[in-house]
Amino acid sequence: MLLEMFQTLPQVLIDGLTLGAVYAVVALGYTMVYGILQLINFAHGEIFMTGAFIGTALFIMIMGWGSAIPQILLLIIVLVITASITGFIGVGMERIAYRPLRNAPRLIPLITAIGISFVLQDVIRFIAELTSGNYIVTGPSLFSENINLKTSAISSVFNDASFKTSFLIVLTVAILLMITLDFFVNRTKWGTAMRAVALDRETAALMSINVNKVISITFFIGSALGGATGVLFALQYGTIDPYIGFILGLKAFIAAVLGGIGNIRGAMLGGIMLGVMEMFAAANLSLLTGGIFGAEYKDVFAFAILILVLIFKPEGLLGKPTAEKV
């Protein structure tokens, strides 16, 4: 049994890391907003979904003009445009829906967030049906060459692993986004201001920091990252619908909690872990349980581990027991 688990390990790691990187970047959006406002922005999953649709529309549009553009350049253009648009949607959402409720009881903005989720789902569905006649949309196939990794050459216990180029693209872009964000938060003036606002909003204001501006920037970055990840998701899976944000958003939120909500590196760690655990479960559950549970129980397995972690470390893996944030 152990041998079989080892055999699939290279493939599990590749698939798990890719999925985990997607969770991680989306989890950043939850954790940043929570860190600064103690608000669980449930609409963040829908920002991701909106990004997937905008990205797909852009792919179709730009490729319709002529296929002369190299794929990589096309991807960069689409990522930048989509991230900017979803970034501004996030800023607008905070400005219109959350800021007026800044001093309201916590439950109220939470319910508002759920409301915004429905609005975004319906708006996207409406636009998709209007333009393509169907709310399930399939984008062009990009980066679809297969790569074979001869992992059996490392050690004979491993099987070879194979994946589409798009996996590599998703993983690379997601990691680049995380490194850039980490640098921004820890090494720049505005990033430091963001941490200061998360720690103590009043005192930050006494440092001449415009707190509302910092909050807007936080929403912009979180939503831009979410939208960009939506593009990556669309790239990898091809077919999208207005409801993909719900379950993925939920999992990304759980990744944020797993890592310690409010903690940026925690969200990255939590996302990667959740992705790898999920893929591990998908590959091995039936093996481990003698066929009682199949791959479709992978979420149960991942959530069981989450619950275990939270029982022993309720503040999350990298969260501090004190009210440490960001």
Add this chain to the structure above:
Amino acid sequence: MMPMLEVKNIETYYGAVQALRGISFDVNEGEIVTLIGSNGAGKSTTLKSISGLAKVKTGSIFYKDKEISNRPPHETTLLGIAHVPEGRRIFGNLTVKENLLMGAFSVKGKQVIEERMEFVFGHFPRLKERLSQKGGTMSGGEQQMLAIGRALMMNPDVLMLDEPSMGLAPIIVEQIFEIILQLNKMGITILLVEQNAYQALSIAHRGYVIQNGSIVLSGKGTELIENDEIKEAYLA
């Protein structure tokens, strides 16, 4: 000459709770003025009303002849009013250096920031040794020094200090008050809130006594120290 800072009959509320019931006082350029009073009297609220952390319902606040009531705090600080809040409020997870840099958030130019930092180290050499330490891991006295140093990074004209001696050993309090005097001699106007009335009055040019959200007494620092009512209520 017009006072540098003039507070006229302000009333400030927290929700339905009235904290200030018509407070008026002024601070002249170059002075040390102290507000004393017991816990809950409204001293902190007065400073918050000036810096903009608390909303003033009626009355007005003038700074250098400009009305500044209810401006957001990030704007009043830009005008040259620094507010060192009660309890120091260091950013605990940020390093000492990052805390100081936050004080200089609106300051343009690396050179200027470097110079200000050297100025701060001149008064608080201990901070220089601790630059990469997390603010929250320092002792109370060091945190108070950092809080004042952070405010000095703005190069303020008026420095408002809310109970800088709170919870500190007498020898550290001595040092802090000595530094406040030095800063004042360099031209910084000081508005000092204290429960430690004796020490505050002994360095202040003038003082005001706040009780229940109103000013009940005022006078020169040396006079107030001699006042029998004050002796009984605050210097016992």
